[in-house]
Amino acid sequence: MTFVALSAFFRPPAKSKTKILADMRREKKRPKKAMGAYMYFCKLNRKKVQTSNPTMTFGEIGRVLGSQWCTLTDKEKKIGLALALGVQKYIRKAETDKVRYAKEMKRFAK
Numbered sequence: 560m561t562f563v564a565l566s567a568f569f570r571p572p573a574k575s576k577t578k579i580l581a582d583m584r585r586e587k588k589r590p591k592k593a594m595g596a597y598m599y600f601c602k603l604n605r606k607k608v609q610t611s612n613p614t615m616t617f618g619e620i621g622r623v624l625g626s627q628w629c630t631l632t633d634k635e636k637k638i639g640l641a642l643a644l645g646v647q648k649y650i651r652k653a654e655t656d657k658v659r660y661a662k663e664m665k666r667f668a669k
Contacts, residue, residue, distance in 0.1 A: 590663035593656040596649040600628055603649075 574582075594602075601624050608623050609615070615623070 588667070590660055590667055593660035594653060596653040597628055599649045599652045599656075600624070 601621075604624060604627070605620060608620050608627075612620070612623070
């Protein structure tokens with residue numbers, strides 16, 4: 560027998576509609592995942608790039624932010640040196656957000 564033929568015998572039982580709805584409600588209450596340092600950087604600097612270049616598309620703004628992120632050194636990313644990009648502690652923010660997410664997931668799992 561092939562794998563396809565065998566898989567017909569090992570299908571999990573179908574969930575009822577009430578079970579599916581209960582799972583969906585539970586997922587809505589799930590805490591949001593922790594943001595990374597790059598996402599904090601983009602969140603805090605997108606407006607600056609957008610105002611300086613109002614004709615740029617969403618993708619072009621993303622490319623500019625990505626190139627700015629690549630030019631930062633690890634030290635600058637950690638302490639957020641005052642460049643044209645602002646004084647932000649991206650990696651520290653990401654680490655505290657990871658701790659927050661872990662705490663909320665412990666509460667959610669109970």
